[in-house]
Amino acid sequence: MDYIWQVIIGAAIVTYLPRMLPLVLGSKRQLPDPVLQWLGFIPPAVLAALLAPSLFMSGQQLNISLDNTNLLAAVPCFLVAVLTRSMVWTLIIGMASVVLLGRWF
Numbered sequence: 001m002d003y004i005w006q007v008i009i010g011a012a013i014v015t016y017l018p019r020m021l022p023l024v025l026g027s028k029r030q031l032p033d034p035v036l037q038w039l040g041f042i043p044p045a046v047l048a049a050l051l052a053p054s055l056f057m058s059g060q061q062l063n064i065s066l067d068n069t070n071l072l073a074a075v076p077c078f079l080v081a082v083l084t085r086s087m088v089w090t091l092i093i094g095m096a097s098v099v100l101l102g103r104w105f
Helices: 002-026 033-039 042-056 069-084 087-104
Strands: none
Touching: 042 069, 069 087
16 A cells, blocks of 8 residues: 555656746746747647647548538637637637537538
8 A cells, every 4th residue: 555655646746846847947037038929829829739620620531611510610709709809708609609500500
């Protein structure tokens, strides 16, 4: 039983240290503007990487057609997001688009 706790504590330390050390060591420094601008692209890139398969794939096939309800629902959702910059309205329009398109197709 002691071996299991040693493994759990060791795994916690190994996963915690790489996350904590850059924050502690870099918290006193100001990053250059180009680095801050570059870091600003990471959240949209991650979001795009997470969304692209569900928008453009149907099973294992690429599906860029009018039969792809996820892709069609993304269009008004994207427009509302760009125009309003409101997460609440984007979610409401996105969910409503999926429901309405699901009933029609």
